[in-house]
Amino acid sequence: MSGHHDVHTGLHSERGALAGEHPGRARNPVVKVLDLAWLEFQKPDLERAETFAHAFGFTTAARTADELQLRGTDPGAPCVLIRRGAGSRFIGPAFRTADHADLLRLAEATGIGPTPLPAAVGGATVDLTDPSGLRVRVVADPHELPALPAQQPHIFNVGHEVVRANAMQRPPREPARVQRLGHVVVQTTKYRETLDWYLQNLGMIVSDFLFYPRQRQRGPAMSFIRCDRGSTPADHHTLALTLGPSNRYVHSAYQVADLDALAAGGEYLLDHGYRRSWGIGRHIQGSQIFDYWRDPDGFMVEHFSDGDMFDCTLEPGWAPMSASGLAQWGPPATKDFLGIAPGRESLHELRAIVDALREDNEFDLRRLRGLLKVASS
Template sequence: MVKVAGLAWLEFEKPNLAQAERFLLDFGFTAADRTAAALLLRGRWAGTPGLVVRRGTGSRFIGPRFATDARADLDRLARVTGSTVTAHGGGYAVELTDPSGFPVRVVHGVAELPALPEREPLALNFGPRPVRANSTQRPARQPAAIERLGHVVLATTRFRAALDWYLETLGMIVSDFLHLDGQRERGPVMAFIRCDQGGVPCDHHILAMALQPFTGYLHSAYQLADLDEVAAGGEFLRDRGYRQAWGIGRHIQGSQIFDYWRDPDRLMFEHYTDGDVFDCTLEPGWAPLSVSGLSQWGPRATAKFTGTNNPAVVLDAVKALTDKGNDVNLGTLRGLIKAMSS
């Protein structure tokens, strides 16, 4: 129907906005606005605030917000889906719901914030011609300086319908598929999805979805300047008593250098740098899903990252098997269990 230009922001709900703000500022965001009902948090680059946190009764992810380059895209979306274009944040928006049940807002013309001063990547003495002489490297152990929102990763029991919806409704394309070992003929169980801007390279993924016995938020990721910013920002979080979920390492799909942390409510947030960008000419990759296949180097992904140490997983599996309207069956459950222990 349309081709979205990127992620605009993500929305969360938290019962304690003061606690949420402390973590997010320590994580590297800058506060753009705060009221008794909501927080707006931003990166250093110009654009919309990357994160909106609303006061609510629990801690949860609400949904993703995407941006289009033309108001006509919203008119087309509204016409085809039976929705309405409404005023929103100085611009316009269409409210949709994806097959997983996530509320999805598509916006155009929303007011943007100017850029803030940012730290340039460190000059590194690689190779035979050093670029830094008579100067030391002393990265400060302080909150990381988030540049921008990168991507969000969601779990869904209705993987195939959700994947088709994002490709057909929002015009996105797949960078990489993951399948269960020995079950490629059954199709993918995870997809990394990017924008289609023709010959203009786009982030390897702004959205990733994984077939799971539950539907929900897995993590979101935010870009930093370089490896030192990832490492020093992580040391600051550790000093403040936050829980690292996994890292530091380098992913295979997307190539990002990553570090994952959990907030006080156990929601997971990722620092990353050096991610891949692809244009529309690259065909999707295929690989088996496995814990060891999640990174090129770094520590092995633990149960703290995969969530397999959560007792609710068993209840989720039983519930998913009794729901005949999803993609979960005994074969996929066995394959997922094998993948998470491989």
């Protein structure tokens, strides 16, 4: 293995880019966002949404007849904003800039002026639309909520090192208290164009690329993208993009204290009749311990802990995509997680495949064959 590739060994992928492949970052981005601020959804039943949210581990930050704001224990803006509407849909993400000057710079580059956010949230936003049609808010100076009491991580006796003596481990069977919003995953029919849009406009950088089996020469089909905070480490991915037959939300992820909080919180969710999608396991890209759930409106949400943190020096890893390659340990990826379980969602995706193959986008017949290989691997 050449010196160019040694940087990846033991970190996230043993292989880096080949000559001429995507560099995973823009040379001169407009701004560099710091993090996700929140995600926005529309749902018809706010009472049902709030009941699940509390079981999942959120705290209600604010509630009106038409809007629900959910937060974690970390200080900052609410993690999730839900508006009452006729149907269920993902409205889009909001990313946070370092300061208002970045917002003005983005406004000048895009020709879209900043507008005030509602008083309940505070600050200002530049509302953009990415190439897949998703509304993307870039916000500055929202209200900062104070920290809440956090769920304390457990103390472990590791190997022969005794740090816990005359004390027992008794994690309570209670909701895993959400600390913060970690990332969102979206699917797009215009993967390469959408990827470049985020790198150029928001200054994000790729941590890992995945490509379909035997299709590396066609370029990646998924990317895990982090915020560029310079020498300060950031989450392995704040946004993940994957090529597919429709433009849609895939899942969002929320950090909890540790494995015990995640596992005991999962037992609480099961006790209250909620449905696990996949877990518990540990991912490869990002290394997070994970547990996936479906909320009552069908949205997939993830508890995670112990994720990788990268600074700006690490170059993208490259690896083939496979269902078995999604986790280091844990049960096999479920049909529900992969979106192929019989039901409304898989039927919608099947119709989307037919439509996508008729349109001019990146999801063509060969890409479909690659996706089917991934799902069956």
